[in-house]
Each structure stands twice: as structure tokens, then as C-alpha cells.
Amino acid sequence: MAGGRVVKGIRFQGLRDVGDPVELGAAYSDAGADELVFLDVKATLEERATLVGLVTHVAGRLAIPFTVGGGVRSAADGEELLAAGADKVAVNSAALERPELVTELASRLGSQAVVVAIDAERGRVRSRAGTTETGRDAVEWAREAEAHGAGEILLTSIDADGTRAGYDLELTAAVAAAVNVPVIASGGAGNARHVAEALGVAQAALLASILHENPERLALLRDELRALGVAVRA
């Protein structure tokens, strides 16, 4: 999300407006999504107020878990999002700058409410919506984030993002093997087979591009996953 709208690009570039977050969120919940994730990629100060307002609206329409990230720099920021109706808070750049933030959030909100989002390019972590190199190894950072109290790792492959060519299975498997908390694979979903592959190495798979243009596709995708032998809830 950016500017109160849902946006999507390819490899974090060329963000296009793809819809209204409240409408899309409700549509996904109704279509059988297991969980909803909002990540605000701009996350400026003005943007945060917009985000909290949106979270309040979306939460009122949902009966599934709701993760929200964007501009969380303190435990108080995290509490504000939870009070607005989020169930989990995702942190990315601020945690890279100050890993203790993860510990502070975990002790206030519980580890189960703290998701550390990692954006990786060729196995290296990038921060600030992919614009800044950190020089860190994604697997190492995942391990450190877990040690600081992360309850989940949301791993996005910048290389695969928006390409619809399949998830980065190698990196996802390496991160999943390095940590004992659940790992959510993100970036590259193009079809049900890709999702099934991702669920073979990670505990959850995130979808964005392929659904945003047609939210009803989620119901079809769930049937296709079932046909591939993936356990999908009724």
C-alpha cells in the first residue's frame, strides 16, 4: 500500500494503483483468504495516520487474522495498530536499524504478534522498500530476528516479486531451515503449483499481484490447491 491505496509493482519497481484497501481486504476475506497482510511501503509520518484509519475500517470487515506493517518504530506504534484492530505488526527497516525494537514489541505484544518482514535480493537484505542495501545475509538476519523475539518471518524475494514465475524456493528453504518460527514465503506467485511448491518449504504463502487484478480468483486457486493435495480449510 501507498497513499491509502493498494499498489503493486514488479521487483519493487513501477508501483501501480490496483484498488481500494478496504474493498480488497473484505473481498479476500469473503473469498476464503486465511489471513490478510497490509504493508505500507511509503510509511511516512503523514502516511501512518492514514494507515491507522484504514486498519480500523478493514478490521471491522474481517473475521480472519490481520497483519499490518509500515513505519512501526516503537512498541507504542505497534500498540496503536493493534488497538486499531490489527492482530500482528510487521517490522522491517526499523528493526534492521535497531534490532532491539523486535524485543520491545515482543515483550509488549507477545511474540505471536510480531512479524519481521525481510526483503531480499540475491540472498542479501535490502531495507526501505528495497531501496537501500544493508549488506546483511537474509538467513543470518532471520536467525537474529528470531533470537530477538520475532514470532514469524515474512520473507519477500525482490528478485521474484511481481514476476509470477514462482517463489524463490532456495532462499525460502534456507531461511525456514535456519529458524524455528513459521516462515511466510512471498514474491513470485503465478499459479497454484507455485503456491503448493512454496508450502512445501514454508509454513504459509503470500499472494498479491495475481489476486489484485481479480480477487475472485482466490476461490478458484483454493480449489486448484486442493486438487494438488494441499490441505485447504473448508
Place this chain on the structure above:
Amino acid sequence: MRVAICGYGAGNVRSVEIAFRRLGAEIVEDVHGADLAVLPGVGSARAAMAGLRARGHDVALRERFAAERPILGICLGLQLALEETEEDGGVPGLGLLPGRAVRLQEGRVPRMGWAEVGERGAFYFAHSYTAVTPCATAWSEGVVAEARAGSFLGCQFHPEKSGTLGARYLEEASSLSRV
């Protein structure tokens, strides 16, 4: 129906409120007078217990239990109703039902995601500790999913986050208050 949610200054009580409002319930402050008292479950045990005490909810819940008035504990709310939890170095619970909460030993922790509860279908779980109690009435993948004692009903999963099945569960929990 009037539902009191025993908040403790942390965690997401809003989703519990939203879920009950959808069922037509009125959210009230008065724990004694409500038809159903809910002990929600997000956060860490020590902070939650301190928050309950600071608001007098610990006393109110024990009195409700003694008077056999319905209480629903969700996730940490179930664990706090036990005699003790080993979270945060050991925290005494409300002791509404026998047993203790222990850290999950198997699989990835926290245990997050949708999982089958007996034959009832899939519900959403997010927990690092689990109840060990003789009062268990349902299991999920080997962990206690539900426990009952007297007028207390506790679930380890989050019905307020478990879609239509979860809504039906809350409706059934609410109906306990009309018996």
C-alpha cells in the same frame, strides 16, 4: 445479550468486540452484570495478569465463577484461568480450573495458523504455550484446543479470527449465558 470484555491494557480486544457486535451483542463494562464475561488472549502472561489485577478483573472473574455465571477464555485467557503458567518465569493464574500452561515443545513455536479441532473444522491458532489440564474437551494436533470447568469455557484458538466457524463458536458460547 450483554458481553463484558476483561481487557488488561494490551493486545487486540477490538477484534473480539467486533465479533460479538456482529452477533448482535452489546459490549458493557460491568463484569458482574454482563450475561457473558470474556477473558481475551493476546500478550504476555505476566503483563496480562498484572493488568487484570489493576482493573479488579481477577476478583470479578473469581466471583462470577463462584456464582456459576458464564465466562469465556480465549487463548491466553484460557491459560490465565489455570492454576499457573510457566510463561515469563512462572505466573500464578486465576485457578478457575486445575492445570498449568507449559511451553510447546514440538513443531515451530509460536504455533501459528489454521488447524483442525477434533471433527469440528479448522480454527485459527497463535500460541507458544499450551494448557495441560484434566478439563480438556477438545484437541488439535495433540494440544488442548478447549477446556471446560463449571461455568468456564476456554479455547486455545481464536474464534474471533476463525471466519464463519469461529462466529458460530462464539454464538454457542453466548448461548451458555442463556441456560
